[in-house]
Structures are given as structure tokens and as C-alpha cells.
Amino acid sequence: EGGAAAAAAAAARVNNNHNQPVPEIRKDAVHNRWVIFSPARSTRPSDFKSKSNPTPQSSDHLLNCPFCLGNEHLCAPEIFRVHPPDSPTDWKLRVIQNLYPALSRDLPLQDHQEASSGNTKLGGFGFHDVVIESPVHSVQLVDLSPVQLGDVLLAYKKRIQQLQSYASVRYVQVFKNHGASAGASLSHSHSQIIALPVVPPAASARIDCMKQYFEQTGKCKLCEIQADNLLINESAHFISIVPFAATFPFEIWIIPRDHSSHFHELDNDKAIDLGGLLKLLLRKISLQLNNPPFNFMIHTSPFHFNPSSLSYTHWFLQIVPQLTTVGGFEIATGCYINPIFPEDAAKVLREVQLS
Amino acid sequence: EGGAAAAAAAAARVNNNHNQPVPEIRKDAVHNRWVIFSPARSTRPSDFKSKSNPTPQSSDHLLNCPFCLGNEHLCAPEIFRVHPPDSPTDWKLRVIQNLYPALSRDLPLQDHQEASSGNTKLGGFGFHDVVIESPVHSVQLVDLSPVQLGDVLLAYKKRIQQLQSYASVRYVQVFKNHGASAGASLSHSHSQIIALPVVPPAASARIDCMKQYFEQTGKCKLCEIQADNLLINESAHFISIVPFAATFPFEIWIIPRDHSSHFHELDNDKAIDLGGLLKLLLRKISLQLNNPPFNFMIHTSPFHFNPSSLSYTHWFLQIVPQLTTVGGFEIATGCYINPIFPEDAAKVLREVQLS
Ligand SMILES: Nc1ncnc2c1ncn2[C@@H]1O[C@H](COP(=O)(O)OP(=O)(O)O[C@H]2O[C@H](CO)[C@@H](O)[C@H](O)[C@H]2O)[C@@H](O)[C@H]1O
Ligand SMILES: Nc1ncnc2c1ncn2[C@@H]1O[C@H](COP(=O)(O)OP(=O)(O)O[C@H]2O[C@H](CO)[C@@H](O)[C@H](O)[C@H]2O)[C@@H](O)[C@H]1O
Numbered sequence: 001e002g003g004a005a006a007a008a009a010a011a012a013r014v015n016n017n018h019n020q021p022v023p024e025i026r027k028d029a030v031h032n033r034w035v036i037f038s039p040a041r042s043t044r045p046s047d048f049k050s051k052s053n054p055t056p057q058s059s060d061h062l063l064n065c066p067f068c069l070g071n072e073h074l075c076a077p078e079i080f081r082v083h084p085p086d087s088p089t090d091w092k093l094r095v096i097q098n099l100y101p102a103l104s105r106d107l108p109l110q111d112h113q114e115a116s117s118g119n120t121k122l123g124g125f126g127f128h129d130v131v132i133e134s135p136v137h138s139v140q141l142v143d144l145s146p147v148q149l150g151d152v153l154l155a156y157k158k159r160i161q162q163l164q165s166y167a168s169v170r171y172v173q174v175f176k177n178h179g180a181s182a183g184a185s186l187s188h189s190h191s192q193i194i195a196l197p198v199v200p201p202a203a204s205a206r207i208d209c210m211k212q213y214f215e216q217t218g219k220c221k222l223c224e225i226q227a228d229n230l231l232i233n234e235s236a237h238f239i240s241i242v243p244f245a246a247t248f249p250f251e252i253w254i255i256p257r258d259h260s261s262h263f264h265e266l267d268n269d270k271a272i273d274l275g276g277l278l279k280l281l282l283r284k285i286s287l288q289l290n291n292p293p294f295n296f297m298i299h300t301s302p303f304h305f306n307p308s309s310l311s312y313t314h315w316f317l318q319i320v321p322q323l324t325t326v327g328g329f330e331i332a333t334g335c336y337i338n339p340i341f342p343e344d345a346a347k348v349l350r351e352v353q354l355s
Numbered sequence: 356e357g358g359a360a361a362a363a364a365a366a367a368r369v370n371n372n373h374n375q376p377v378p379e380i381r382k383d384a385v386h387n388r389w390v391i392f393s394p395a396r397s398t399r400p401s402d403f404k405s406k407s408n409p410t411p412q413s414s415d416h417l418l419n420c421p422f423c424l425g426n427e428h429l430c431a432p433e434i435f436r437v438h439p440p441d442s443p444t445d446w447k448l449r450v451i452q453n454l455y456p457a458l459s460r461d462l463p464l465q466d467h468q469e470a471s472s473g474n475t476k477l478g479g480f481g482f483h484d485v486v487i488e489s490p491v492h493s494v495q496l497v498d499l500s501p502v503q504l505g506d507v508l509l510a511y512k513k514r515i516q517q518l519q520s521y522a523s524v525r526y527v528q529v530f531k532n533h534g535a536s537a538g539a540s541l542s543h544s545h546s547q548i549i550a551l552p553v554v555p556p557a558a559s560a561r562i563d564c565m566k567q568y569f570e571q572t573g574k575c576k577l578c579e580i581q582a583d584n585l586l587i588n589e590s591a592h593f594i595s596i597v598p599f600a601a602t603f604p605f606e607i608w609i610i611p612r613d614h615s616s617h618f619h620e621l622d623n624d625k626a627i628d629l630g631g632l633l634k635l636l637l638r639k640i641s642l643q644l645n646n647p648p649f650n651f652m653i654h655t656s657p658f659h660f661n662p663s664s665l666s667y668t669h670w671f672l673q674i675v676p677q678l679t680t681v682g683g684f685e686i687a688t689g690c691y692i693n694p695i696f697p698e699d700a701a702k703v704l705r706e707v708q709l710s
Contacts, residue, residue, distance in 0.1 A: 025477050177683050327538025
């Protein structure tokens, strides 16, 4: 059974409990984005064969996988490694350069150039790194302990702090692709870090939106968030919710309780706490949604940022199970159709029984 | 061989001819969107099995497919049909209601309501229709003649004109999903029309962007576009290009030569001319990219629109072959990574030999 089928089944279960399945259009205040909630969509038929999760090629990964222990020579240069406590020559995670980088660390940063017809371009300066989360091919993120997951998060932090020293890096995006339909090209557990010379459009839009709220209310939108029936789980320092206008079915946000603009303010205690909550949520989506492909993304604030902006920007981590395929409507309009109401998805995820 | 593999092969061929494959960041003036062009990305390996195009379930579609001739009773109500010239009882295309609509035509239009925490919602009022492009299950859009394709385009026009009579419809999105990885759930050739009570975010952004250009130059951005080495093919009334900052590899825009804000200004002659160009381009991508899944979308202007805006909005049709899978970076940043430079993609598409 593929992810899409699992999602449809989950949606059908959920929507059965929904008394008035009329569509609704919601705008979330963090992204200024309209999302259409349409329970009727979840029952539509398909005559394409159900897309099974593509499985990795079973072959000799120990020989070929560049991310496996012993294959370090197949990789682009290492940036740093984290050792297991007892063996200072081994590694339990590595941060390396991406061998096929989207941006180049060797280019001079050029100013924006006007090309013909008012089109603008600039040189592709930036950094593109890979975080290998385990030396063992078969270990996935969900298999790590809260402390080990904390180590992964602290490796992101350390690398972000290094990147902050480059004056021309404006924004750092940490993200993970798990499974082929979430975009992954390699199955060995890893995530990526891209440092950009511009603030990307979605981050600017988010910051503008939070600024607007702050100007109206004097408060940070994410500090004020009412979890209520959107709550999934809480930990000492974080809450997890399905956002009010979730773009994707079963989308999850993990939000620090205390106001914090930059992910790299995370301290060791909070990293382990976040590791525990992340593990719990990954277990829940795996169990409830049949081990779906997923992405997670850390939404932080730009570097070299106007200090007055720090009062209204608040980082969070977004998890998106990939259960549906985007179509022409979403590409054209930027408006998504979600067949599952957030409060229904939150209820399902809140109540998952972990054995 | 799957679409992704075909894209990689095409990219490798193309990039071989590229002397300096250094990455570049471009911003297009119509969407105000950064895109990273990174030829190095096209050679990265994958250990997932190549995703083959899911084929439709071969079974008895004549019995089950709601869009086949003779199965009209399986469909939601018809809005109108187009007859073949010689047989007034048959149909060659039908516009019907979507049986699983994203929006409901029966809801009262409510004003925006503030929910808790500054979140906004409104009732899901709108229209969601399906255009069945042929009565025959095996006929795809590319198989139609220019005149028949013109009929499909004129059916969009007629339906848009009907929808314009509703004061609460603000924007109409016409789109097509072909193939499962382009989002299609049914394989019988069809497209869709969604009428929205709001102007969607991507359309607002586009219009703002074109307005800004107009305020600076007094000209319409799309009237001014320099096709140059981005040109693919031209017809009497249209040009087709790969846009300067194409979001997706081999993305195509078909742009009317004469200034026109709304798609539904299309007359019969231009519809046939556009049908011919669309057919040519669909044949080219099918041949060059191994019959890939694709979407096309018509970008028009809102209804009930400030007349002064008409001087800078210019409709166009966008075709997107689905060759890559979006990952966490794109979801988070709204910034896309395209491994193929637009001028290289344009050259390939310009030079495709049609037998
Ligand atoms: N020997 C080696 N040493 C170092 N690095 C190596 C390596 N061999 C491979 N790599 C790199 O490892 C990375 C693996 O990343 P993922 O599997 O998360 O997805 P990928 O970046 O390929 O593309 C997905 O994510 C991006 C960003 O979201 C999308 O643009 C894209 O469409 C989607 O498929 C690749 O970026 C690759 O370049
Ligand atoms: N008997 C019947 N009578 C009338 N209509 C019928 C019908 N049986 C099915 N339909 C409708 O026919 C349509 C077929 O459309 P497509 O195959 O283009 O993709 P779909 O809309 O399912 O979803 C894709 O496109 C949308 C919009 O882009 C994305 O939200 C989604 O994720 C993606 O899979 C469906 O919308 C379905 O509701």
C-alpha cells in the first residue's frame, strides 16, 4: 500500500467523524497563504496503479553507498565529524560538502546584475552540505535515541554558526528528504544544509507576515499561537501542532515555547528535548501513515538581521509527510487543496497508540 | 526509462555543450522569484529504482471510466457539450461538474472571518469543473488536430465567460494534469477549471510584479519580452519560449504576441493557431523527454478588475514537464533548483526533429 492510499484511508476514517464536510478556505497568518480544505476530495477514485514507495536498490550498498562507514573516500571533503563518546577515531555523524552542489563556495559574490528585459541574475555563490546522520546504512532517523537526534540537531547548529561568519551568507536552509517521492536520491539517512546569498521568497513572506501581526498587536504570532484542538504533543520546551491552515495533509509544526528567532540559539538541553519530540512524531506518522516519504525543514531567521526584527520572528520545524502529488492548480496559484481538516489530523496524531 | 532518467540524460547532453557550468541565480521579472541554475546537479547519482511512469490500470475502462462515451451516467451533471459537425446527438467534448469538487457552488459566499489568533477563514464557495477532451479513452491531447485543440481552448473560453457572470468569482484557473506524477488521478484525457472567490497568491504576486515594471518603464513586461536564444517556436499569433528564470527544467511559456489581459479574449482564429503551436510543443516534449507527465496552466487576469490594470497584465500558457521531484529545500524556501539553463533547454526544444 502506497503513501497516497494510506492517506486516503486515513482521510476517509477522519472525515467520517466530521459532521459537516463542507469546504472551507483558510489563510494562515504566518505565510499569508490561502489553503482550500475539501473533505470531499479524499474519496475521489484513481485508475492509476497505487504508487508504492520506491524501495532502494537492494544491491551492495556497503560497496557503493558514499555515506556508509568505510566509504568516506567516495565523498566530497568532510567539514567536521562527531565521535562516539568512547572511540575518538570512529564517527557517528559527519557533515560533508555536497559533491553535486546547487551553489558554489568558490565563486565571488557578484552584485545583482540586470540582464536584458529587466531580468536580474547573480552568481551562484553559496554553500551546500550534507549531514550523514548515521554510519550505518539501515539506520533511519526514527531509530535514533533522543540524545542521538539531539546530536544531529546540534550538528546543524554548529554548521550554521560556522556559516554565519561569511558576510555574504544571508540565510541558511536546513532540510531533510526521506524517501523517493519526498525528493531523496540517496536512501542512506541524511539531511542537507544550503547557505544562500539572498533571503528566499518564502522566508521574506513569512517575516513580513509576522511583522504585520506584531505591528498590529505588539506580539509575536508564534508566541501567541492557540494550540487548542490543533495540539498533538508537548515537551518541556516545545509544542507540536497541525497548523490552522496546513498546506499538506498531516503537516506538523514543532514550535519552541520560549521566544527565539534563530534555530542556532538551541542549547544542549533543548536539543535533547526536541530530539525526543521529533522521534515521537516520526514514530507516529510512520505508524499511522504507513511509513510515508517525508520532508522536514527548519524555518529560521536571516543572518545579519535588523535587531528590531528579532522581537517578531520565531523559528520552527515543519514536518510534511508526502501523501499527495501536487497538480497544475497548486503550481499555478500557489494555493493548495488539503482534503483533511487540521483539527481532524491533529486528533488522529494525538491519539496514535504507540506499542 | 522514467521521466527523471530522461531528464537527466537530456540534461547531461545539454550540459556537455555548456562551457562554464557554474551555478547562477536568476530572478524572473514576472514572478519575482529566485531560481538556482546548477548544471552540476544533473549528474548526481540515485540508489532508488528509476521511477517509471505509472501506467493506468489496463482493465475494463470502457465499463468503469466515467469520462468514456456511454458512461455519462457515471458523471456529475453536464454543463455543456460540443458536438461533432455532422452528428448533433454525439459529443466530442464535454464540460461537466467535478463529482468531488474542491469548492462548493452551493455555499453562500461569506465575508472573511477572523478565527482565533488572527487566523482568517471563509466559506469554500466556488466552482470546480472537468473538461473531457475526447470521448475516446485512448486519445490524448497531442493526438488531436489543431482545430480540435482549438475547440478545447474555446470550451475553456465559453466556461470562463459563464463564470464571469457570478459577482463573487474573482479568478478562474484552467489547468491540466497529464500522468500520475503530474497529479492526475484519471487517465482519460481531461483538464479542469476552478473558479475562486479570492485572487490566489501566485496571481497577485505576478500582477504586482508586472505593475512594478509598468510603473518603471510604461510598458507591459510580456509585450517587451526578448525571446532571442530562449525562443522555441513561433506561430502567427503566439511565441513559445523557455523563460529566463524557468522554475522547472524544460518549462515552456506560450505568449500571445498582441497585448491581451484575459485568456477569454481569444477568438476562433487565434484558438486554432494556438492549438497548432500547443500540439507542436506537446509532440516535441513527448519525443525529446520520453512522453513525460506534464501540467499546463493558463495564467490570466482576475475578473472585475481595475481597468487601469489591463495595460500591464498579459495572459500566457505555461507547460511544465514533470521530470524532477521537489524536495524540502523548495517547499521551505519557494526557491527552486533547476539543473538546466533555459537557453540550453530552448536550443534542445527548438531543434527536435519531428519525423
Ligand atoms: N559522494 C557524495 N559525496 C557528497 N555528496 C553526495 C555524494 N553523492 C551524492 N551526494 C549528494 O547527496 C545528496 C542527497 O540528497 P537527497 O537524497 O536529500 O536529495 P537531492 O539533493 O538529490 O535532491 C532532492 O532535493 C533537492 C533539494 O530539495 C531538490 O532540488 C531535488 O529535486 C530533490 O530530488 C544529493 O544532493 C547529492 O548531490
Ligand atoms: N464520475 C466523475 N464525474 C465527474 N468528475 C469526476 C468523476 N470521477 C472523478 N472525477 C474528478 O475528475 C478529476 C480528475 O482530475 P485529475 O486527474 O486531473 O487530478 P485530481 O483533480 O484528482 O488531483 C490532482 O490535481 C489537484 C489539483 O491540482 C491536486 O490537488 C491533487 O493533489 C492532484 O492529485 C478529479 O478532480 C475527480 O474529482
